[in-house]
Amino acid sequence: MLDLQESPVKAHERTLKGPKEDRLKLLRATEANFGHVFMLYQDPARRASGAADAEVAGREPDMTATDDFGNLHKLWRITDEEAIRAAREVLEGLPVFIADGHHRFETAVTFMRECFSRGWKPVPPETFTSRMVTLVNTAEPGLVIRPIHRIVHSLPGFDPDRLLKELERDFRVEALSSAEEAQTRLAAGMGKEHVFVLVLPEGRFYATSLRDEGKIPELVSGDRSLAWKSLDVSILHKAVLERLLRIDEERLAAGTNVSYTPYRDKVIDAVRKGEGQLGVLLNPTRVEEVLAVAGHGERMPQKSTDFYPKLLTGLVAMKMEIEKG
Structure with a gap:
């Protein structure tokens, strides 16, 4: 998380000071993630998402919600260790690209540094050294970028x-x-x-x-x-x-x-x-253009992409466990 140039995480968008300050205040007050960082990875064979699809096939979603724009969100919880391991093996080592949530990601880095500077210790797995993200395969047909x-x-x-x-x-x-x-x-x-x-x-x-x-x-x-x-x-x-x-x-x-x-x-x-x-x-900017720019370690001009549909804030939360001494 600390170094985007050396990290497998690639960013593509410039960030602004104001939104990062607001998100940092929320993070300090709640010590929790309520919104996702929307990340992309490349897996044309759909091995990771295919494993997830197979696990939830025929199952009713554990939760549904309709947002203010009329989008229906369906959530399945996957606990099967084999399905999780299959997805993890594919994803390990793959570069991931931030599609939406650059401010949230950079705020997480800032908060992590603050915690370490105070002498706080992370208590894995859900703690200040981690950030809740959603990974989406660029091969998925539902991935849309609006202009x-x-x-x-x-x-x-x-x-x-x-x-x-x-x-x-x-x-x-x-x-x-x-x-x-x-x-x-x-x-x-x-x-x-x-x-x-x-x-x-x-x-x-x-x-x-x-x-x-x-x-x-x-x-x-x-x-x-x-x-x-x-x-x-x-x-x-x-x-x-x-x-x-x-x-x-x-x-x-x-x-x-x-x-x-x-x-x-x-x-x-x-x-x-x-x-x-x-x-x-x-x-609209094409997905391959976003990946090419991010692959060079560059940030695109401001307001270059609008990924759709947006991930619903609050549908999943990650409360951090921290040892403060």
Whole structure:
């Protein structure tokens, strides 16, 4: 847990100070985990998840719950030692990637250091040297990443037509007739080209696609891998938001000029109402892209992934046992 560079745990997302402070206060007060760290592993043969499936086949779930979004959660408890051993043998030594829960993971590391600094001793297995996680195989068909769209606001002197003209130097800019055509255009380009859709006032939509992939290292500056630079969101942030609109990483992290939502209609409504000067609709980041970036030990741009469905907080809890002397 202490060193993400050397650990089999790979992170991909940048974290923010505020959420980590809130989670640390909760951890100090409760000495328990209520929410999961959502982690991915690669097992195309489904050996680990297959062992779990076989163990619960034909059994009614031990618990069910419906969340506020209408998602039905089913929970089976597995106690059979053979099934647990079969899954463990597959998972041992495999790298795992944090899909969602970076703040929770880093907070767990901070809390662990605090406990050791106070002279507290862990009492395994459920203690401060462990973190409750959920492991999901990337081969599972139910694993979904939703796109996270951008709403640009509060830019002094923003001129949308000037932006379109400046974009034409490195991007193909196509006028679209409607939100439906915008979605169709995005879907057609997914995995084939770097494309996103600009939403402008007066109901205007423009597909923006990169002219020459060979220019990615030039357009996306910085000492990063080509996997990182080739992400649609990296190209948007570096080649458009930073280079043309002067919104750098610091302003992105502070939320000075950009807000985020997984809902396309919210982007369109915000621009229509004048709450946003520019909307950007993106394709979802693919799982293989997340794994490639994490494999390089890099963090993706903020708000790059929205894994769905979310794991329900409180469905399972881990109360820590600590010897405090």
